[in-house]
Amino acid sequence: MTTRKRNKPSLPESDSDETECEAAKRLVQCRSDMNTVGHNDHLLHHHLSPYFSMRDSVRLTYSFFNQPCVELAKDFLGKVLVRKLADGTELRGKIVETEAYLGGEDKASHSAGGKRTERNTAMFMKPGTIYVYPIYGIYLCMNVSSQGEGAAVLLRSLEPLSGQDVMRGLRAAKRKPGAKSLKDRELCNGPSKLCQALDIQRCFDRRDLATDAEVWLEMDPEKETIVGAGEVVMAPRIGVESHGEWATKLLRFYLRGHPCVSVLNKDAERRMDSQSDTDRTVC
């Protein structure tokens, strides 16, 4: 039995007190430290709103999305999803949890067996295409298509980086009046919550995350873009229990210890520990 201490990522102390402006300043500071990116072929210099005009940012383009589904699902971790609202407000969240849906033989996928319908057409479109679908009559989920016929990655959770107060307002609109105010870590810790918080609507279906003016993906401002393998938990996907062997495959990925992950899987984390212990013994 080994015990180990891990550095837990944490949100700002204030949790909900940081203003959008302060968050923006903090991000600009982080950005000013970022000088190692910009030469990669899947990066595109992208001019940002006045808040961020001190420096160009880097938007991820087609060649980033054009990779196999599982690799893309892992690669999404640490990247920043940006949503620009009609009034110019930019909402930002770091992706901390994803799931891969492979299409074809993957029975839990909407595109299982290569089945193509009006709803899931976006899954068959070019990598980077957004697939938004309604679930349980009242919620939405957002996916991004990858390489592979009918394959896509479900975005499950974000760590809010800026625009938290706007996100809180968007989330509150669907809750009971007078309900307790949401903490920052509760704003985007679930696939439908992040759609609400970023105002991702059904009409975003089939849009291109690489080129759209209202939603895009960026490198992590804190340079956590290269995520060490030890930090990523691989676990079975959520809510697909009825799909036999495909329910148990390790196609969910999340940043270990991150407070914004929607559902922890302690068994998967223990398995990782015992595996790394075994690896050490072998070495």
Added chain:
DNA sequence: GGTGCGATCGCCT
């Protein structure tokens, strides 16, 4: 903190 349950409707069979 964890668990159980109801809401609610588009999509597919």
Added chain:
DNA sequence: GGCGATCGCACCG
């Protein structure tokens, strides 16, 4: 007609 890649809330310990 049945079900679902979910969520919020009440209830329990």
